[in-house]
Amino acid sequence: MTRVFDEDLDARFGTRAIHAGQRPDPATGAIMTPIYQTSTYVQDALGENKGYEYARGKNPTREALERNVAALEGGRHGFAFSSGMGCLDSLMKLFKAGDHIVCGENVYGGTFRLFDRILRHFGLSFTFVDTRDPQLIEDAITASTVAILVETPTNPLMRLTDLAAAGDIAKRRGILLMVDNTFASPYFQRPLEFGAHVVYHSSTKYLNGHSDMVGGIAVVLEDSLAERIQFIANAAGAVPGPMDAWLTLRGTKTLALRMRAHDENGRRVSEWLANRWGAERVIYPGLPTHPQHALAKKQMSGFGGMISVEMGSKEKAATVLGRTKVYALAESLGGVESLISHPASMTHASVPPERRAALGISDGLIRLSTGVEDIEDLIGDLDQAFKGL
Numbered sequence: 001m002t003r004v005f006d007e008d009l010d011a012r013f014g015t016r017a018i019h020a021g022q023r024p025d026p027a028t029g030a031i032m033t034p035i036y037q038t039s040t041y042v043q044d045a046l047g048e049n050k051g052y053e054y055a056r057g058k059n060p061t062r063e064a065l066e067r068n069v070a071a072l073e074g075g076r077h078g079f080a081f082s083s084g085m086g087c088l089d090s091l092m093k094l095f096k097a098g099d100h101i102v103c104g105e106n107v108y109g110g111t112f113r114l115f116d117r118i119l120r121h122f123g124l125s126f127t128f129v130d131t132r133d134p135q136l137i138e139d140a141i142t143a144s145t146v147a148i149l150v151e152t153p154t155n156p157l158m159r160l161t162d163l164a165a166a167g168d169i170a171k172r173r174g175i176l177l178m179v180d181n182t183f184a185s186p187y188f189q190r191p192l193e194f195g196a197h198v199v200y201h202s203s204t205k206y207l208n209g210h211s212d213m214v215g216g217i218a219v220v221l222e223d224s225l226a227e228r229i230q231f232i233a234n235a236a237g238a239v240p241g242p243m244d245a246w247l248t249l250r251g252t253k254t255l256a257l258r259m260r261a262h263d264e265n266g267r268r269v270s271e272w273l274a275n276r277w278g279a280e281r282v283i284y285p286g287l288p289t290h291p292q293h294a295l296a297k298k299q300m301s302g303f304g305g306m307i308s309v310e311m312g313s314k315e316k317a318a319t320v321l322g323r324t325k326v327y328a329l330a331e332s333l334g335g336v337e338s339l340i341s342h343p344a345s346m347t348h349a350s351v352p353p354e355r356r357a358a359l360g361i362s363d364g365l366i367r368l369s370t371g372v373e374d375i376e377d378l379i380g381d382l383d384q385a386f387k388g389l
């Protein structure tokens with residue numbers, strides 16, 4: 001079980017991002033954690049080893065990443081997985097047939113697909129509610145409920161869940177609160193501080209930040225919960241290879257720098273869009289016109305680079321998507337480069353059309369993942385893309 005080095009929790013965020021979980025390599029003094037590209041470890045004698053036996057269970061590169069991200073989230077234990085979905089699938093193995101989970105209705109499309117198309121057949125049941133209203137969470141809880149799962153802000157509609165209220169409900173009802181913190185990253189939001197029991201990420205996104213691997217990571221505070229997740233991680237085996245762990249570790253070193261730059265650009269682009277296209281059509285928690293702006297300021301210290309825009313029609317959406325040059329047309333988000341996408345036909349294509357319509361993911365909605373390029377080039381790109389619209 002990978003536990004944070006206690007002294008790493010004393011440093012501030014930017015320092016933790018660079019140093020937490022890593023010590024110079026004991027064999028050589030190499031300052032960067034090596035990529036321990038190995039499946040097994042030679043044992044000194046029968047029953048004697050250096051703490052490592054087989055790499056599904058433990059790998060030093062992976063452990064450094066797990067400690068690093070755990071320290072960033074203010075947790076005690078981290079668990080890296082082969083993807084965000086692999087992470088969530090493993091977390092769901094904490095539960096058993098008959099258990100019920102209250103889930104945000106506007107979660108990532110792949111999360112909905114995993115629950116609805118696979119895990120339901122294993123006897124888990126899910127109620128999807130609008131978690132913007134804590135009362136709706138409370139009302140959905142039954143005697144079989146074991147967990148509340150929320151994503152805040154959501155993808156792509158940027159809806160927020162009041163984490164303190166959700167944490168309070170989970171505590172009162174004696175159930176787990178699990179939070180997908182992919183969009184905000186621990187730089188802007190740390191759910192464990194609000195009473196969450198598990199925080200998890202698609203580390204493919206902001207944590208790695210360079211669009212060069214796929215991964216997931218979960219962080220918890222409690223030792224007993226950590227032991228159960230460690231057992232699942234080793235038994236089910238959805239673990240990442242050391243190269244991907246190392247790339248993510250390289251990414252988290254600059255998390256503070258990158259998130260500040262994403263946030264600065266996100267604010268500037270959303271303001272430009274609000275002036276050019278109408279504030280009511282631009283969805284960004286940092287805009288004062290966002291219906292939950294006050295809550296955003298309360299539980300987040302910044303808003304990042306994710307912006308959604310209602311273009312009004314699929315044709316207008318397609319026009320913008322076809323014209324941008326700096327914003328590249330692609331799924332995914334959170335990298336240093338700017339991306340633009342069409343949720344209805346890309347990330348949320350796995351959500352049935354009626355459900356998409358009910359949620360508000362229209363065919364005219366576009367989503368921008370604003371990167372860290374020079375702001376003049378980003379706004380110039382959007383300016384030419386919106387011409388005549």
Ligand SMILES: *Cc1c(COP(=O)(O)O)cnc(C)c1O
Nearest residue numbers: 083084085108155182202204215
């Ligand atoms: C991408 C994403 C996931 C899934 O993660 P993968 O690494 O693609 O498996 C889960 N939640 C959110 C919010 C995401 O953006």
